Amino acid sequence: MKIDLHMHSNCSDGELTPEALVARAKEAGLDAIALTDHDTIAGLARARCAAEHEGMTLINGIEFSTRWGKIGVHVVGLGLNADSAELQQAIAAQQQARIDRNLTIAGKLEKLGARNIYQRATELAGGSQIGRPHFAQLLVEDGLVKTVASAFKKYLGAGKVGDIKQQWPPLDEIVATILAAGGVAVLAHPAKYRLTRTKLRALTAGFAEAGGGAIEVISGYQPSGLAKDLAAMANEFGLASSCGSDFHRPGGIWQELGRFEPMPPNARPVWSLWPELAGTVEANK
Structure with missing residues (x-):
């Protein structure tokens, strides 16, 4: 087996x-x-x-x-x-922590030119959890980067503006x-x-x-x-x-x-x- x-x-x-x-x-x-x-x-x-x-x-x-x-x-x-x-x-507590983190990330990305990115990420996730890959895909759609990989390298990776640390239990x-x-x-x-x-x-x-x-x-x-x-x-x-x-x-x-x-x-x-x-x-x- x-x-x-x-x-x-x-x-x-x-x-x-x-x-x-x-x-x-x-x-x-x-x-x-x-x-x-x-x-x-x-x-x-x-x-x-x-x-x-x-x-x-x-x-x-x-x-x-x-x-x-x-x-x-x-x-x-x-x-x-x-x-x-x-x-x-x-x-429920973990999910709320994820929501709070994603709202913070979205706010920072919108200041850089992303459009209504939290709502769009929610729609893109289709009822599943929102994650940085969803934000990365939308950054490509908005023309801020050319690839998902470059979205992480420029905005979402370690030490970047979208790298929001989370205090898990x-x-x-x-x-x-x-x-x-x-x-x-x-x-x-x-x-x-x-x-x-x-x-x-x-x-x-x-x-x-x-x-x-x-x-x-x-x-x-x-x-x-x-x-x-x-x-x-x-x-x-x-x-x-x-x-x-x-x-x-x-x-x-x-x-x-x-x-x-x-x-x-x-x-x-x-x-x-x-x-x-x-x-x-x-x-x-």
Whole structure:
């Protein structure tokens, strides 16, 4: 059984609808998946219907934005109760924070010549979350830049006028929310934070102390040996190991659905925590 526990639909910053995402996962030979959109579970019901039609297992998921000290960190929640009051409250707070940030970005871009960009970005998103890619596309339409890439380079990238920092809730608060919703908290793509070994160990220790359940030891294509190293760290702190592509859109060869290495032999897979999957799942084999 092949499994991918980290992917995004157009309900957040992915390109495919939940239905198209499930169809692509089926084509990739996946049997069990988790839809983990950023700070929303809006696509779960649609993905579940599509997965049932395809004879696949869908695990409820979400990817929360958090902070550990001054560092932005993402935490995936797996196996949650989508009706949890604590989960719904946390999502509402995250969504309001995103709205406030996007209004600030829009205001700054309009001073540079963009036209009514927040409303247009809302229409462009079509009911999904607004993100910087939507603003970038509209900057191209308004003739302020020639390409989306140049929009990020000139206006939306790190240190630019549209780079508005967000104060997400602390790590332990989000972990508590996931636990209250009956889920497993997973530290997402830890190698991507570019921390020193000492700081990564401190982050892992703090995550475990807060009630975290697993580390994402595989996140798409990554250097040889990294998964084994992260699994060893997970074991050291009593954490399970998770895996996923972090898929956002077709054509991303480093983040294609199901296209990643097998779980290392020293790992304790996160699905061992779910009786209905334990003993039946072998990641990417």
